[in-house]
Amino acid sequence: MTTSIMIVGVGGQGTLLAGRILGNAAIARGYDVKMSEVHGMSQRGGSVVTCVRYGEKVYSPVIAEGGADVILAFEQLEAYRYLNYLKKGGGMLMNTRAIDPMPVITGVAEYPGDIPGKIKNAGARVVAADAFAAAVEAGSAKAVNVVLIGLLAAETEIPKDVWMNAVEQTVPPKFLEINKKAFDLGYHLR
């Protein structure tokens, strides 16, 4: 049985670090783990996807359409964009933050309204939370990624202490205290 978790967001939001925390937590549980990241051009404010898959034996590092058990979305529009990657019955955990893409900024497209509601109406289970506010409360707006990892952690069977170790192992020591607090806030955010 392979668990497939997709982390989507906007280049620069820290999805890579979040994926690495998840990867390290899964490794600590003794799973075979694969993770695919996006580097390069889309990191310049484009739509970015990190896939993490763990289980007894994992082949593909990439999650295909309809294959994600959980999607962790750092931004509303990206949650919407990748909804078709969610497995039927899977969970959409999303940050309520909205970042306008260039076609919206230039006025050729409109940012869709009430995305969490629309995803619910499509039939998916949605957890929507203001991770930005929680990160600010933890001490840094940049800790949004770790707040969201906390939100995800509460959704998995991996115990909280394993997650906490993975956070310690992955984030720079200088920001450890803020990140621990951010994780905890995220864990209890729903």
Added chain:
Amino acid sequence: MKKFMLGNEAVARGAYEAGVSVVSSYPGTPSTEITETIAKHYDEIYSEWAPNEKVALEVAIGASFAGARAMSCMKHVGLNVAADPLFTASYTGVNGGLVVCVADDQGMHSSQNEQDSRLTAIAAKVPMLEPADSAECKAYVKRAYELSEQYDTPVLLRLSTRISHSQSLVESEERVTPPRGAYVKDAAKYVMMPAMAMKRRHYVEKRLDDMRAFAEDCEFNRIERNSAEVGVIAAGIAYQYAKEVFPDASFLKIGMIHPLPSDLIRQFAASVKKVYVVEELDPVIENHCKVLGIEVIGKEIFPNIGEFNAAQLQRAVYGGAVDSYRIEEPIPGRPPVMCAGCPHRGTFYVLKKLGLVVSGDIGCYTLGALPPTASMDVCVCMGASVGMAHGMEKAGGEIFTKKTVAVIGDSTFIHSGVTGLINMAYNKGGGTVIVLDNSITGMTGHQDNPLTGLTIKGEPTRSVDLVKLCEAIGIERVVVADPFDLDGFERVVREETASDAPSVIIARRPCALLKNVKYGGAFAVNNACKNCKACMKLGCPAISAKAGGVAIDAAQCNGCGLCTRVCKFGAIGGAEA
């Protein structure tokens, strides 16, 4: 203990464990982290960023001739640049082992084309290995050095975006110290002029025959026996996708992509009722099977464009649609954009305003082609902007004469734009070249280069003086200008394009993401705003037009202040405004 590593980090670890002592590369997504990891973690290896891939490979060839194990890493299009030394290094062979890592970018995540480097291996007549996960990346690199020395050949290691940028578990081992090859002066082997090269030409064919025999019974190619109904032949990342789609099939997993094992393929095909060949891009394995007279299913159902995924292969083989949640509403795209505070924004704003023909190049600034600046006309490959601008000018006509500029990044200019500029000066061109000097190689994630004054290890070194370089080439009009001084910059561009003489404008302002770049706090729109949307023409991701008027997102704004210079009403001020 097993560690989680990117394919690229595992390649670096493999180089370390294999006792490699010289690595020279040019950055290019998705290959960059191999050399970065070596520079950061393995001090036993001398590493460097070369100005381009051709030089990088030549450095590695020299190190190999001198007896050391050497490596050069690049992306697929970089191998085109390095093709010249590669094709003849195939003749000379090696002294110390030589491995060339090439990362293809199926799906063009970060590239201007999609090409299959396996065809280069075939054309250059050098063996090529293709790992399918990080553990294989490390193991294959180590074996590649043994093969290189045993068969007297450079060895290509083919990677791809999903191998290079996927993490999986790798067991680390100790570094070995390979015996250093004794240097013996041997013109017949190392001086490739016609008489000597013809002898080596024969050696190359003999070596290929030897390697074909090796391929039949090597650890890289393995049969995974399962059902006799379906057999799958696959390599690299495509093997991983195929394992999910064909859980019961027998597999021939190919790890050595050139030369291919003909007998092993025949034997495998004969043992199953139906054979699928699952490979991204070109039908290399498939065509080999067909030459052998083996009936296989391949490109008639699997695409030859883009990358695969398991769901797509599932559909191709079994038909039907994936059951997933559907959205009917159109979803706005999110193309990459120049960052808030990017120095290139000023340049493209001015070029758009002046309506010039812009011959572009490869880097972050290629994003200047997208709306709203949308001021790039052409972009082909690294360094091409200068030559193309010269060609447009020589073609003449009122669209181009004195209305064309080349725009090229600092690192790209050193890579291969400088030869274009020499051509322009020598052949009496009158073009204008704008070198975007942001003090770093930006797109690939901040690598130092010959202009930054720092080595790959961050040690101070000599740096190219761009102004003197252009003057030495024969360019008399060289101007340094700040792209954020919009009026001044516009004036300079007007003057230089109007001039009959060739000219270079160095647009100098550091990348906004560099640590030492610090602007003040975020800006905000105040009530003097007339909603004229002049600031929207900048295409800054921090500025958007909401129902209530224009707004600046404080979380994204880095305080560069460029927008304050286009606002005629003084409506943009400090955050407290």
